Structure formats: structure tokens, C-alpha cells
Amino acid sequence: MIEYRNLRVALLGAGSVGAQVAALLLEHRDELAARVGAGLELVGVAVRDVDAPRTTEIPRELLTTDAHSLILGADIVVELMGGIDPAREYLKLALTSGADVVTANKALLATHGPELFAIAEQVGAQLYYEAAVGGAIPIIRPLRDSLAGDRVDRILGIVNGTTNYILDRMDREGDTLEGALAVATELGYAEADPTADIEGYDAAQKAAILASLAFHTTVPVDAVHREGITAVTRDQVLAAQRNGFVVKLLAVCERLTDPDTGAEGVSARVHPALVPTSHPLAAVHGANNAVFVEAHAAGSLMFYGAGAGGLQTASAVMGDLVSAARRHVVGGPGVAESTHANVPILPISSVVTRYQITLQVFDRPGVLAQIATMFSDHGVSVEAVSQSVRTAEPGVQAGESSGATLVIGTHRATEASLAATVAALADSPVVERVESVLRVEGL
Template sequence: MIEYRNLRIAVLGAGSVGAQVASLLLTHKEELAGRVGAGLELVGIAVRDLDAPRTAELPRELLTTDARSLILGADIVIEVMGGLEPAREYLELALTSGADVITANKALLATHGPELFAIAEQVGAQLYYEAAVGGAIPIIRPLRDSLAGDRVNRILGIVNGTTNYILDRMDREGDTLEQALAIATELGYAEADPTADIEGYDAAQKAAILSSLAFHTTVPLESVHREGITSITHDQVLSAKKGGFVVKLLAVCERLVDPETGEDGVSARVHPALIPATHPLAAVHGANNAVFVEAEAAGPLMFYGAGAGGVQTASAVLGDLVSAARRHVVGGPGVAESTHADLPILPISRVSTRYQITLAVVDLPGVLAQIATLFAEHGVSVEAVQQTVGGEPGPDGHTPGATLVIGTHQATEAALAATVADLAGSPVVERVESVLRVEGL
């Protein structure tokens, strides 16, 4: 017998996620009530257009364009409208009114998260955001709660399904980037304007959220180094495959020692990287996401699953809803975000990793020695070199160049950048074809 009063739930947005959240809440309200110990009453769904098509059948009487009134009459507000404004305004209104808030809005959290968390802490409300990273994959709660007593050293994440689908097709089907992007668009994995995905903006927002959680330090979005996949070529993917690697767009969040000060710091970056074909992340295919966590006591952990989709993301939202509703029934203030470590955010230049550099060089004696000297001058140690000779001299006497694929040991980004700049200016180097970081070793 449920004795607690019904909890009033407001949903902001009825797009692919919002419509599924509302539909599932209406369909399973009795079952959810049994888990919570209170009835969950959907009191309204705020939309911009009452007549817009929806991905799920919703009672018209629940639709409203008056978001502010809806928010002020709710115990729990679910924001799935996206964008920065008016989402930020609405969530501030919800929190200051004492409502708990659930959001799937990664852009909002990456940009305005600290101020929203501060408001929630001030009024004793709770801000839930499991659906903001990884869709249906449970990663926020494990980092925030389960691993709160551990020391997370590193996170490698495939957190954008569009780019993973594209790179996976390039690896397994031999597509060019343009061909794979066209298919991703046709299947609905990529937007008509795919910039946020293929240029790494979406993944950078998620990296800011994950690193802030993992290292108990506020990591602003502007501190996340970002590179997309638009420079990745079919030849690079093929070369990686021959060398026992796959190319993935990775969000890399790590605790490291600042080489200049010797103190602990935090780095968050997004870029294409080579990972060994034997690494668990190499087996993440299609539009799936995965987050690989390296913790000091718990060891390596991987969270894998659908990273997007209306019903999948709705699953994470409803999980947060059950948690929020239980808190109302049991009572007590919200739990503040743990961002008090205040570790310095280190620039990409101070990060150390391995690299693979592909060079087109002239095919003459002594070239390898000259190139090795340039690496040594900058303190970058060469681990392996593969050489492919261009061919026989042509009628004009010009000898086609050779290709060198050089793998390095650990080196700082600053040292590697200086090395590549000198290589580009060397008379024996025709061009620097690619520079890829190697992660997961």
C-alpha cells in the first residue's frame, strides 16, 4: 500500500528522448511506483509546438507551451530539450524552486555545470545526469558513487556513436571517410550537419563531464583539447590495421604528473588515436559507445553499450527518476558534487604518450640517419621504423620517395610537436603524412 503522496513529474521537451521518457513513464507508472514507494504523476510535457509530430503517442492534454508554470508545479523536472538556452534558465528555476532535476543535456552541463551544481547544493536539491554521457551505459553513477573511494587514474572513452560508426566502417569495410559518413547519415547515425560529431565537439563535452567526476576537479569545456576525425584517411586506417591497430576517436581523461612542476594534474583531450587490436575498446563496433576506466584499487573496468537512441537514453533518464523519487520518499538533502580536489588542468603540451608518425621521404642513402638525429635532438626515442621504398627511377631520373612509419616511446606533446616541425622543414622529408597518438598500451 503506497502511503506517500504522488510525486509530480514535469518533462521539458518531447523529441526522440523526451517522447520516449513520457511514453515509458505512462506505460510503466504502476511498476515504477512499486519500486519508489510513491506514485509518479506526469503532470505535463513542455513543448515549443503543440502540433509537431512525435516519435510516441502522447496525450494531448499533457502538452503545454508554458514551461515555467509547469516547472513551478513539479517535484521532479526532467530536461531533455537540449541546447543551452532556455534549458539553463529552466533548470535554474527548477532548482531554486526546490525541485530535483534530471537532465540528458551534455552541452549544458559541460558549459554551465558548476553553477547549476552550486545552486542545487545551496537549496538542498539534487541534479541527476546519467543520460548525459553514453546513453544507456551506466557510467556517471559508478564514477560518482561506486569509485568515489578509489583513485581513478585514467579514462579512455569511445563516447560518440557517429564517429565510431564511421571509423569502424573504414576499418572493416574499407570505406573512405566520405563514404562512411554518407551511410551514417542515411541510417540516421549522423545529423544533416555532422560537425558536432566529426569535429569532436560532442565528445569534448562528455570528456569535460567525465574528467570532472573522475578527478573531483572542475574541468571547464575550454580546457579540453579537441581534434576531430576529418583528417583521417583510408590509407591511415589501412596502415593501422596492418600494424595491429585500429583508429578510434577517443576521449582521454587522465591524472598525470606535470613534467614542469612535478605536481599532480589533470588532462582531458579528444582526438583520433591508434589502439592495439587486442585492447577491449578495439572491439567496440558500429555506433556503440564504451568507457574504459583504470582505477588504482579496482583495476581496469569497461562499460559498454548503446550510446544514443531515444529509448536507450530514456532508460538512463528513468533510472535517475527512480533515484530522485526514492530520495523524496526517504527524505534528506541532495548529495553535492565532489569537485574539491582542485587539481590543475594541464595543457596538451605537457601530456606524454606514444606516437606514430608517417613520413614521405626521398629515397637516398643516409635519410634514416638524418631523421633519427632530428628525433634524438628533441629527446624523442624511436621504438620502431617500417620503410616502404617508392620504386624505380622514372624517365626524368627522379626516384620516387619512400615511406617511413616511425613509432616512438613515451614523449611529451611539446617535444613531439617540435620534432614534427623540424621534420617538415628537413630537405629529406617530402611531407609529414600523419601524426597519430597511440593509446591503450
């Protein structure tokens, strides 16, 4: 048997994930060679500062600031720098030179994925990105390969560990959002600037990637409706508990019917949602992630596990690296991405969903009738109403109510109709204020 030459691996970035990948490559080189059929030689690690402290020690002779030369001498380039630039130019250079690429860069793929996939297809290279969504959870390969012959109808995903930790702590410990965020920051789950997580930007990038794969259509991140968790209150979380729900930040990707044309379209959105406690996603605790897939033939599938962490994400990177190396040994061109269905992307207004609306209303005759009329006028059917009388406020005579809290659950309706109903309620003289509006998913 003819031995295949060693494959040269270049690593870009030596942060928490990159350092772990370097350590795994060096520690398990013999075992990896047996799996692949060729040795994997780490020829260098590109960093900004070779003297910077690192969580995992990397031999100094492997460190370099010359990423350009390192890339041009590699068979496989592993990009773990993050961000758009210079990562984008480095990956373009790697692909055009004929190297396969492994990346965990969700931001880059969500914004410039089609450009990079096109280059890879032109030169017969392969772009691997299992670690870009869900950390250690294997979700990219199942969508790209295992379910490629099926029809995926819907994806519900908890794809950001920071926000799941915060909301889970609010649910199980009774913390405020600010208190839960402080704990998450102390434990290292949240960055010093948590904006990308708590405002939903990170989850939206992952939703764009999942939707593009699931529906074989390029879904740009700008087309993903995004809401973060900063408006979620402890009172909302407690009310959800009483009604048999938990609050989760969900990425929802689904097939829809355009209400105007009747044609099929797709939608991707990220927002807080009420999830029934009976749904598997309700049991996803801490900083874990989970992706729930609904497919026509395969039925319901659940992928669950650690969504972040240096070692966990490094596991997904190493899986891609072994796949890339095996392709080199076996030969043949890379497999192009199946993103050519060109299904229309529909706006959030076309989505059909349910709402749970909490209102503070004045204590006046006919209030419920007037509110019911507003729902009816906008074509929204009410499923359930619960009412609690508020304690009398100062200046109100003893025994008199100062108003009531209404929690109204709706049947399924278009987002446009539901939003119009909420706007009418906010303008109504019988409504003191709209306390909260949450979509209900997973029923």
C-alpha cells in the same frame, strides 16, 4: 503504512528521447510506483509546438508551451530539450524552486555544470545526469559513487557513436570518410550537420564531465584539447590494420605530473588515436560506446553499450528519475558533487604519449641518419621503423626509386617534444611531406 502522495513529474522536450520517457512513464506507472513507494504523475510536457508531429504519441492534454508554470508545479523536472538556452534558465528555476532535476544535456553541464551544482547544493536539491554521457551505459554513478573512495588514474572513452560508426566502417568495409559519413547519415547515426560529432565537440563535452567526476575537480570544456576525425584517411586506417591497430576517436582523461614543477595535474583531450587490436576498446563496433577506467584499487573496468538512441537514452533517464523519486520518499537533502579537489589542469603539451608518424622521404644517402638525429635532438626515442619503397613516378628511370614511405613509432615522450619533432621533420629537406601523425593509446 502511510502512503506517500503522488510525485509530480514535468517533462521539458518531446523529441526522440523525451517522447520515449513520456511513453515509459505512462505505460509503466503501476510498476514504477511499486519500485518507488509513490506514484509518478506526468503532469505535463513542455514543447515549442503542440501540433508538431512526434515519433511517439503523447496525449494532447499533457502538451503545453508554458514551461514556466509547469516547472513551478513539479517535484521532479526532466529536461530533454538540449542546448544551452532556455534550458539553463529552466533548470535554474526548477532547482531554486526545490525540485530535483534529471537531464541528459551534456552541452549545458559541460559549460554551466558548476553553477547548477552550486544552486542544487544551496537548496538541498539533486541534479541527476546519467544520460549525459554514454547513453544507456551506466558510467556517471560508478564514477560519482562506486569509485568515490578510489583513485581514478585514467579514462579512455569512445563516447560518440557517430564517429565510432564512421571509423569502424572505414576499418571493416574499406570506406572513405566521406562514404562512411554518407551511410551514417542515411541510417540516422549522423545529423544533417555532423560538425558537433566529426569535429569532436560532442566528445569534448563528455570528456569534461567525465574528468570533473573522476578527478573531483571542475574541468571546463574549454580546457579539453579537441581534434576531430576529418583528417583521418582510408590509407591511415589500412596502415593501422597492417600494424595491429584500429583508429578510434578517444576521450582521454588522466592524471599527470607537471614536467616543470613536478606537481600533480590532470588533463582531458579528444583526438583520433591508434588502439592496439588486443585492447578491449578495439572491439567496440558500430555506433556503440565504451568507457575504460583505470583505478588504483579497482584496477581496469570496462563499461560498454549503446551510446545513443531514443529508447536507450530514455533508459538512463528513467533510472535517474526513479532515484530522484526514491529520495523524495525517503527524505533528506541532495548529495553535493565532489568537485573540490582543485587539481591543476595541465595543457596538452604536458601529456606523455606515443606517436606513430608516417613520412614520405626523398631517396638520398643518409636520410635515415638525418631523421634519427632529429628525433634524438628533441629527446624522443624511436621504438620501431618500417620502410617501403615507392613505385617510380613518371620521368624517373626504370629501376630507380622515387622515394620511400617511413612509418616511425616512438616511445613515450611529452607532447611538446613529440610536436617539436614533427615540426622539425616537416621543415627538413630530406622529408617530402609528413603524411600523418597519430597518437598511440592503450599500450
